[in-house]
Amino acid sequence: MANNKKNDAITARDVDFAKWYTDVCRKAELMDYSGVKGFIIYRPYGYAMWEQIQKHMDKKFKELGHENVYMPMLIPQSLLQKEADHVEGFAPECAVVTKGGLDDLEENLVIRPTSETLFCEHYAKIVNSYRDLPKLYNQWCSVVRWEKTTRPFLRGSEFLWQEGHTIHATEEEARKETLQMLEVYRSTAQDLLAIPMVTGRKTESEKFAGAEETYTMEALMHDGKALQSGTSHYFGQGFAKAFDVKFLNKDNKQEYVYQTSWGASTRLLGAIIMVHGDDNGLVLPPRVAPIQVMIVPVMQHKEGVLDKAYELEAQLKAAGLRVKVDASDKTPGYKFADAEMRGIPVRLEIGPKDIEKGQCVIAKRLDGSKETYALDDDLGSKIHTLLDQIHDEMYAKALKFRDENIRTAHTYDEFKEILETKAGYIRMMWCEDDACEAKIKEDTGATSRCIKEDEEPFGDVCPICGKPAKKVVYFAKAY
Amino acid sequence: MANNKKNDAITARDVDFAKWYTDVCRKAELMDYSGVKGFIIYRPYGYAMWEQIQKHMDKKFKELGHENVYMPMLIPQSLLQKEADHVEGFAPECAVVTKGGLDDLEENLVIRPTSETLFCEHYAKIVNSYRDLPKLYNQWCSVVRWEKTTRPFLRGSEFLWQEGHTIHATEEEARKETLQMLEVYRSTAQDLLAIPMVTGRKTESEKFAGAEETYTMEALMHDGKALQSGTSHYFGQGFAKAFDVKFLNKDNKQEYVYQTSWGASTRLLGAIIMVHGDDNGLVLPPRVAPIQVMIVPVMQHKEGVLDKAYELEAQLKAAGLRVKVDASDKTPGYKFADAEMRGIPVRLEIGPKDIEKGQCVIAKRLDGSKETYALDDDLGSKIHTLLDQIHDEMYAKALKFRDENIRTAHTYDEFKEILETKAGYIRMMWCEDDACEAKIKEDTGATSRCIKEDEEPFGDVCPICGKPAKKVVYFAKAY
Structure with missing residues (x-):
């Protein structure tokens, strides 16, 4: 039967999953490479899917009171350096403009790797009183982060995304926003992309540069690797203090704002491909398919x-x-x-x-x-x-796959055995010490994906160091 | 009456039109300045208007068979240099990336000032036969052109726009596309923005770098200056030859494609402000108004x-x-x-x-x-x-103003007198010699806005040089 005919040009998934992925990306005309490494061309069929995602998310953002803006593409190096953790995280990945017109610039400019610093500078200018709060801004744009190893949609030196940046009068409101936007991402993945996510909080070593807390949603690919697919950060007053974003509160006192940011990118296209695809190519969730x-x-x-x-x-x-x-x-x-x-x-x-x-x-x-x-x-x-x-069948199938691939490790040997034979997520009790995470990463290549604060502890000892452990953490190899 | 109260903070138009313009831009919260000259922040109220324009045009583009894509933000310097006229036009305006990550780049990269070169390179890879044609691609993005004198929305070192790039199997089809897209722009201006345009062909000295022909639409601002508000270019086979974009035609012969490009930008926001605004501030056409x-x-x-x-x-x-x-x-x-x-x-x-x-x-x-x-x-x-x-009243008012400000000059003295006392467009017979255009520009600051091939000649001599003239040309001072 013609519709069961194998498409010869696509490598089978179990033969070489990485090759299968790039075969599908190119043969289905989702993307093409450009002359600059890590900078891809989003072809009509790939871009149309991104447009469906944009339409869906943009509507949700606006229903929740967010407004779109557009910030400059270039950031003065001095501005990027104002928040210490932030610059440490991003400086090694920056593309730097040193000439404008025919002249050398007085100050180098960085192509935005993310726009916290620009939003902060703007907020400091326009906010005076609690009456001006909250500001719920979002922008759709591309960002540049110089990457050594790149793969279409998954890791690129340029990618398309939205970045929401909000400021609030209270910690409570900002924390609520952080979790609300994570839920917008999770429900978008479920309702539009038929992808079940695992959500939770990132550990200290995996959180965003400058954030107090980072929440993530993680999708599980067919090869058992996790893909971070959207993050939402609570900044507390860290950036506000670095950029002097203050307001007069209801008690007539100066106070720093409480801030969040949240982003989802064209990585989601990679998730669609690797969660649903089969040996004959793409299998698109109907609601995001450019042609249904x-x-x-x-x-x-x-x-x-x-x-x-x-x-x-x-x-x-x-x-x-x-x-x-x-x-x-x-x-x-x-x-x-x-x-x-x-x-x-x-x-x-x-x-x-x-x-x-x-x-x-x-x-x-x-x-x-x-x-x-x-x-x-x-x-x-x-x-x-x-x-x-x-859509429902695809979601159920992906959910079954995900749930079958969450396994519990009570010992480090068990952890390593699961990782070698079955991949997927491994649940482990964790002592909250960076050193144990680092050891796992070095030994096995797996990283902590998130802390599951909504899951009951199933032990009280960290299998790595033997110290007391209160947190359930999901580990996995990841893209 | 409150609604007739003058808004004290806005300079009157007749006192200082440039000041009035920036007052309105900032007070109505359309934009703000960033720390980098020429790079503005599009605030929610300004960006929401751009979103209305995008929605309207994007729908029209798609109805006419165009597909959206996204090309990389960075162009290798060698690629930009492939078409001689093009590089000559854009090289002096480029922002150049010389460092990526922590290393100096082997080849400098230019932030796209426009993307013809990228589209050509891609088309050369994906087109083989007449069956692959036409390709009707468009992208929404921002571009960077280093400008010395900048004004919000009108001239910036970064601006938002769409750039359509199409290739065709025949000259006829490509020429038809060029004019069709000009008409899409013109009707968008009329139907959405209530702005009557003057449309026509640019002279040789005013056309796009690399184009065979450039068509333009020009709006007339309240101060009598013209604003180029959208252009559509016919490239012939110039770029195709430089980038080797060939196809096998129906006669089984290799042939170069025929190409167009067309762009409209956030300049249109400037046009809305300066065509319709009054001494109390903005007057927004209802169909583009974020709040109606x-x-x-x-x-x-x-x-x-x-x-x-x-x-x-x-x-x-x-x-x-x-x-x-x-x-x-x-x-x-x-x-x-x-x-x-x-x-x-x-x-x-x-x-x-x-x-x-x-x-x-x-x-x-x-x-x-x-x-x-x-x-x-x-x-x-x-x-x-x-x-x-x-909407209809606003269009009629703007049309009346435009038509009252198109004046005919039979002599150069008449030309100069009109320009000094009344501004607006000046119709003049022109010999098609660049030198006469250049003289007018040097003497008066006015430039040719477009050749009106749809208007009957009203003389047969160029008032500047006295040589035979067959073309009616509109001149004006322009932004």
Whole structure:
């Protein structure tokens, strides 16, 4: 059967997962490399997915009262250096502009690796009183962080993201915002991308440069590695003090603001690929798929077939579906395999016999199953229902995979054995000492992904050092 | 009357138009300056207008078959140098990255001043046959051009824009695309921004670096200066030859593609401000206004007033209007002046007496006129109708101003006299010699804005040199 035909050009996942990943990225035309290492081209099919993510998240941000702004791309080096931890974290990754026009600059400028410093400088100018608070700003942009090892969408010297930066009159409100935005990310992953996340707090050594607390959501890839997919930071008053962002509180006293920032990036595209894809290529969650239904005319040279295909396209478009007709001069078998490789959730086949019978055949990318649908006025809403079903099935499948790959280690030997044989997440009790994290990382390559404060301790000793341990921590190898 | 109160902090237009402009930009919180000259902060109220423009244009682009992509922010210097005219035009304006991470780069990288070179390099890789054509790509991003003299929105070292880059199998198709996109810009200006444009072709000396032909739309500001507000370029095969972008045509022969590019930027915000604004501040065209209706409760401490205001807000939001309640602790008079300064098209006043009578008062920002509206289910649709009326009135007013400020010069003396006393556009017959343009520019500061090939010649001699002239050209002082 054509739709089960293996796509020869894509490496099988179990043969070489890294190769499979880049094969899919390029063959499905999600991206291409540019002449500068680590700077990729987001091709239409990849960018369209990012646009769906943007649309979904931007709406949520605005519903919660956030406003979009745009800050300059360049940051004076002196400004970046105002918060000590922050500059220490980012200085080694900066791209530096030293010439503007034909002249050497008086002060070097850094292409934003993130924009905390710019937001702080601006906030210090525009905030005077508690009446001016909160400020709930967000921006969509690209940032540059010089990376040595790069992979499409996962780690690049330039990537697209949104960065929210908010300031508040109270610690309580800022902490609430931090967790609220983590939940926006988590629910976006679930509702739009059909990806179940693990959420929690980062350890001291893994948190953001300058943050008091960093919360993260982590997705589990098919190869058992974790992917940090969105973070939300509580800054306390650290940046506010460094940048002198003060306000007159209700008691008429000067106080520093309480701050958050939160970001999610085109890494999410990498998560979609590696959570859902299979050996035939992409498998796209319907709500983020640029094309949800590919109509493939069978025997398209026969009179009426192409007309019917376009008529169906118009009908389904009017029903709010993202739909396309593949009217190229390729064979149906080729078109089936191509739609499959691109991960299009639903393929609609229509040929002379179907038209005669007033029906069409609909095939699901997820499992290859086929069903006959009547060509009536309800076709659009039936496909909507089918797409929702597919979304739920994809989420359930990914959730099962994730849950099967969370394992508990009571001893370090157990930890290492799990890591070597099965990968996935490893739950371990932890003493909260950086040294134990560092040892695990050095010995095994696994890192702490997050502290699960919502999980009951299942022991009271850290298996690494033997000291008392109160926290459940998830470890994993990660991208 | 409060709504006629002059806003003291804004300089009158006739006293100092440049000062008026920056006063409005800052007081209405459209932008703020950053620590780097020429790099501005787009504040929420300014950015929200850009978002409206993006939404409107992006929809049109997609309806015409264009797809969005994202190209890298950095261009290797060697790539930028491949097309001779292009590099000559842009090299003096480039911001150059010489360090990445902690190392000096082997090759300097330029922050994109525009992305023709990147698109060409990519197209060369992905296009093989006429079946791959056309490629109709667009990207939304910011670009950097080092400018010595900068003004918010009008000329900055960084600005936001979209750049469309298309390639075609035939010259005819590419030429059609060039004009089609100019028309998209022109109609966007008319339908969304209520700005009448003058459109035409740029002279050789004013065209884009590397283009065969540049088409432009020009808006006329209140001070009689023109503002280039969007351009569309036909490249022929120039870039294709420099970057080797070839395809196998239907006759099975290798041929270079025919190319276009077109861009519109946040300059359009400058046009909105300077075309429509008055001495009290902004006057925003309703379709681009971030807030279309500001509800001002009168005697808001009285029971039921604020509730009614929020109830109306919900009703009007549900009717698809962008609406806000000003529930701050300021006086109604202050709120009226503030809404006026921010250019909000319609103010809705609601107080205890209005509620009693089941009515509200609606004031138009454009002319200060007030009318009473019944508080019934039709209020939303009535305000929609009113906003459409306001749009039409604003367009008609701007069109009248534009048309009154197009004057014809038969002699150079006449030209200079018009320029000194009245400004605006000056129509002149032109010999097509760069030298005459250059002389005008040197003598008067006015530049050719565009060749009006759709206008009948009204003479046959160039007033500058006395040689034969066939082209009607519009000159003006310009931003």
